[in-house]
Amino acid sequence: xTTPIVQDRDxxxxxxxxxxxxxxxxxxxxxxxxxxxxxxxxxxSIGQEAVPTAACQALNRxxxxxxxxxxxxxxxxxxxxxxxxxxxxxxxETGYCRGxxxxxxxxDTETGNLGANGIVAGGVPIAAGAALSAKLRGTGQVALAxxxxxxxxxxxxxxxxxxxxxxxxxxxxxxxxNLYGMSMSSERxxxxxxxxxxxxxxxxxxxxxxxxxxxxxxxVTAEAxxxxxxxxxxxxxxxxxxxxxxxxxxxxxxYRTREEIDEWRLKDPIVRFELETVEAGTLSEADxxxxxxxxxxxxxxxxxxxxxxxxxxxDDLLASVYAEVGA
Amino acid sequence: xxTELTGQQSLPLAKAINAGLRQAMLDDEKVLxxxxxxGPLGGVFRVTEGLHAEFGGNRVLxxxxxxxxxxxxxxxxxMRGYRPVCEIQFDGFIYPGFDQITSQLAxxxxxxxxxxxxxxxxxxxxxxxxxxxxxxxESPEAxxxxxxxxxxxxxxxxxxxYWMIQExxxxxxxxxxxxxxxxYWPKGVVDFDANRTPTHASRVVRTGTDVTVVGHGAMVSVxxxxxxxxxxxxxxxxxxxxxxxxxxxxxxxxxxxxxxxRLVVAQEAPQHVSLxxxxxxxxxxxxxYSLEAPVLRVSGFDxxxxxxxxxxxxxxxxxxVLEAVDRALAY
Numbered sequence: 001x002t003t004p005i006v007q008d009r010d011x012x013x014x015x016x017x018x019x020x021x022x023x024x025x026x027x028x029x030x031x032x033x034x035x036x037x038x039x040x041x042x043x044x045s046i047g048q049e050a051v052p053t054a055a056c057q058a059l060n061r062x063x064x065x066x067x068x069x070x071x072x073x074x075x076x077x078x079x080x081x082x083x084x085x086x087x088x089x090x091x092x093e094t095g096y097c098r099g100x101x102x103x104x105x106x107x108d109t110e111t112g113n114l115g116a117n118g119i120v121a122g123g124v125p126i127a128a129g130a131a132l133s134a135k136l137r138g139t140g141q142v143a144l145a146x147x148x149x150x151x152x153x154x155x156x157x158x159x160x161x162x163x164x165x166x167x168x169x170x171x172x173x174x175x176x177x178n179l180y181g182m183s184m185s186s187e188r189x190x191x192x193x194x195x196x197x198x199x200x201x202x203x204x205x206x207x208x209x210x211x212x213x214x215x216x217x218x219x220v221t222a223e224a225x226x227x228x229x230x231x232x233x234x235x236x237x238x239x240x241x242x243x244x245x246x247x248x249x250x251x252x253x254x255y256r257t258r259e260e261i262d263e264w265r266l267k268d269p270i271v272r273f274e275l276e277t278v279e280a281g282t283l284s285e286a287d288x289x290x291x292x293x294x295x296x297x298x299x300x301x302x303x304x305x306x307x308x309x310x311x312x313x314x315d316d317l318l319a320s321v322y323a324e325v326g327a
Numbered sequence: 328x329x330t331e332l333t334g335q336q337s338l339p340l341a342k343a344i345n346a347g348l349r350q351a352m353l354d355d356e357k358v359l360x361x362x363x364x365x366g367p368l369g370g371v372f373r374v375t376e377g378l379h380a381e382f383g384g385n386r387v388l389x390x391x392x393x394x395x396x397x398x399x400x401x402x403x404x405x406m407r408g409y410r411p412v413c414e415i416q417f418d419g420f421i422y423p424g425f426d427q428i429t430s431q432l433a434x435x436x437x438x439x440x441x442x443x444x445x446x447x448x449x450x451x452x453x454x455x456x457x458x459x460x461x462x463x464x465e466s467p468e469a470x471x472x473x474x475x476x477x478x479x480x481x482x483x484x485x486x487x488x489y490w491m492i493q494e495x496x497x498x499x500x501x502x503x504x505x506x507x508x509x510x511y512w513p514k515g516v517v518d519f520d521a522n523r524t525p526t527h528a529s530r531v532v533r534t535g536t537d538v539t540v541v542g543h544g545a546m547v548s549v550x551x552x553x554x555x556x557x558x559x560x561x562x563x564x565x566x567x568x569x570x571x572x573x574x575x576x577x578x579x580x581x582x583x584x585x586x587x588x589r590l591v592v593a594q595e596a597p598q599h600v601s602l603x604x605x606x607x608x609x610x611x612x613x614x615x616y617s618l619e620a621p622v623l624r625v626s627g628f629d630x631x632x633x634x635x636x637x638x639x640x641x642x643x644x645x646x647x648v649l650e651a652v653d654r655a656l657a658y
Binding site: 097098100101105107109114115117118119122124125126127128129130131132133134136137143155156158159160162163166319320321322323324 | 359385390391393394395396397398399400401402403404405406407408409411423426427430431435436437438439440441442443444445475476478498499500
């Protein structure tokens with residue numbers, strides 16, 4: 001049994017650093033939108049930071065993930081560069097997709113991030129395909145498909161899981177159940193006590209876990225990744241968590257109560273983990289402050305440099321529609 | 328079976344595409360096939376016959392009935408260096424995979440700004456003439472030609488089938504490869520020693536002077552038949568085979584219409600907002616001063632594909648093409 005993260009000084013610091021990077025990145029994004037400096041739309045995962053942070057710790061750098069419209073946390077946890085991400089959201093030439101993708105479409109194949117997606121289950125069969133490639137090549141790599149509860153109503157989710165189960169692919173389907181698909185509560189949408197009950201119907205293991213408990217998410221993901229790497233096939237994980245902000249910019253939160261949101265804010269996964277590390281005597285208050293300061297400085301620099309980068313140019317908008325010229 | 332095919336051979340289109348797939352698999356071990364019943368069965372139209380036995384189950388993968396899953400998996404495979412070729416069993420079965428094609432595959436080259444290629448080929452047996460009604464005889468090419476980021480090809484002969492499928496697989500762009508299923512069985516000469524022809528090249532397949540007719544896939548044989556009949560009546564028809572439906576290679580067509588001054592566009596698909604309509608508009612713009620008559624379209628009707636008994640009314644035949652040719656000449 002490996003040492004719990006909360007007792008491991010380096011990993012505890014790293015976990016907190018990742019969660020703070022996600023939180024501060026998204027707060028900065030929210031601020032930039034609010035001030036009219038960023039355009040389009042965006043989906044924030046504030047309150048859900050423990051899930052990608054823990055899940056990506058269970059993956060190697062060359063393992064794959066597919067991400068979602070609410071994907072900043074996945075990118076950051078898999079190792080993306082904050083400045084290039086911020087530049088992407090600000091539609092700058094220095095962004096991951098030269099400013100053409102924006103918030104919902106960041107891809108960073110160098111860190112194994114095969115891409116975020118505006119279609120909620122869109123990445124699920126793509127992850128199955130990446131896992132199939134790993135199996136055919138015999139590389140031992142694993143693919144992890146992040147998706148939300150809403151994705152589990154879409155056909156692509158079903159088809160991706162069917163293929164993965166049939167071929168026993170090295171893939172983990174990780175559902176971040178934040179309790180709402182926009183305004184539709186997952187309780188109402190799915191006639192199941194827990195979403196992991198569905199796994200049985202596909203002939204794969206399924207587990208539900210407290211998504212705000214970093215260690216618990218890590219444990220179930222590590223077990224699933226291990227099984228996948230050893231030829232044991234796919235696993236479905238439901239991590240129950242909560243998004244503090246609305247679905248997107250336009251959300252007026254008419255489908256849930258202020259009390260419910262406040263109740264979940266008390267379950268803040270970052271505060272919870274900070275307390276756990278202090279109680280365990282692993283990190284001091286000064287250590288925690290140092291992590292926060294470090295992230296604040298890093299992010300300020302990322303925003304400044306991204307802002308100063310050249311804007312995405314419209315003159316070659318047609319240049320990358322096809323890989324090959326000759327049309 | 329020898330590994331290299333040489334010389335010329337008379338083959339049906341299904342066997343020619345089979346030979347092309349085989350050659351592509353021999354040339355590049357990253358080429359693999361995915362689809363429903365394509366393994367030991369060889370596919371509904373037997374286009375993959377023998378390939379499972381020769382290359383094994385890791386190169387020829389039978390999938391469940393899951394078009395979205397097939398295409399999504401192909402995207403993931405392509406991102407990791409493979410060149411997957413998906414078979415969609417019938418034209419009407421493409422729609423369950425539509426989202427993965429248009430929302431994902433078509434957009435990803437642009438998303439990655441050229442840093443990642445998406446060499447996925449999606450083979451679709453399409454079109455009418457086999458009495459198989461809706462969901463099995465449709466012509467959905469225009470949906471994909473309308474989508475930026477996809478290449479759309481359709482061979483009309485066994486020779487083109489053999490070469491174009493290899494070029495499609497070689498392309499670093501996603502290719503929708505529409506195979507005219509009614510042409511799977513008639514034989515034609517395949518020249519295995521021919522020089523590679525670029526896929527993005529429409530071609531004059533019969534020269535003439537009075538009227539140009541253009542089409543693709545199974546329609547090309549109908550147009551050639553119409554040209555034969557017209558010749559006996561003293562009318563000289565030039566026939567152009569589009570081959571690439573997106574992007575369209577307009578140069579040969581523009582040259583032809585500049586010469587004849589008249590154009591009839593023929594297609595099996597319903598007419599409203601169709602590929603034929605786009606071609607008519609483009610030629611009207613580019614050949615305005617050469618045109619002696621409006622560009623006319625001959626199409627399927629704006630209905631779901633009809634029952635087998637009346638499909639011959641729905642599908643344009645030589646008579647309907649010639650009726651349009653006569654109207655064009657009457658201006």
